[in-house]
């Protein structure tokens with residue numbers, strides 16, 4: 001549902017079967033109480049244009065079936081043309097839950113995407129994070145959605161306990177084999193240490209070392225190149241910055257514009273892959289990915305192209321002047337690729 005406004009509702013850890021070591025959705029999103037179905041309905045009745053509704057921050061299909069049905073019924077109050085995107089836990093994508101979502105796709109507010117919080121497909125990493133399922137079970141959940149022709153999305157993480165860049169590349173390739181030529185949405189989140197989480201204790205006792213921001217940006221950027229090659233649509237990289245997230249952050253690659261750093265890395269890698277030593281013609285709207293944040297992208301372009309001086313690299317990068325005024329975009333995703 002591209003080009004549509006999004007209206008997210010947050011259900012902090014609602015329905016979660018267990019506590020993943022790094023998670024505190026209430027602190028991440030700053031939303032402490034889930035709205036009731038009546039509140040969702042009331043908010044949707046106030047709208048005057050179609051939106052993509054989001055049910056995020058918990059495990060929607062793990063909710064008691066009656067409650068899940070009440071939320072799905074509430075979406076019927078949204079203006080015609082609206083749709084629903086939701087996130088959930090792999091173990092709660094049972095055939096019955098998938099049938100319920102499939103049924104909702106026939107209603108006035110169809111399900112546009114079911115995002116599965118997978119985090120990793122490495123069993124050792126899943127265990128270390130107390131995710132409560134195996135890679136095989138996670139893949140089965142995604143497969144169940146695809147078999148019912150529901151559009152699937154996956155949420156992966158980097159920098160988890162015991163995780164390596166190699167294991168995340170492997171995650172993407174396994175998912176790519178499963179999706180085949182279909183498109184699949186992707187979000188990538190760096191693992192942060194938050195106050196009050198089990199991961200905080202691991203970090204304090206020296207049993208977990210989070211990534212540094214630069215390291216995480218490089219890891220995410222290289223993973224994004226692979227994801228684009230494999231036909232994923234990258235919706236988001238990095239957590240949305242909130243006051244609550246800042247206040248509860250303890251350690252790790254926390255940066256308010258982490259997505260831009262990662263996209264800058266991805267762009268520098270794509271440019272040098274296409275032309276190792278330049279020159280590079282870059283779409284104007286991507287300029288900030290190279291010039292922003294102290295010209296980090298330019299510095300990476302210099303390093304990746306083997307040129308000593310960032311100034312020399314700047315002279316090899318060209319961006320055409322925009323033709324006419326830039327159009328405003330109301331796209332849901334924060335993917336600079338999609339802004340072009």
Ligand code: SF4
Nearest residue numbers: 013016019020023058
């Ligand atoms: S990561 Fe997801 S499944 Fe785990 S506790 Fe948080 S919201 Fe629940």
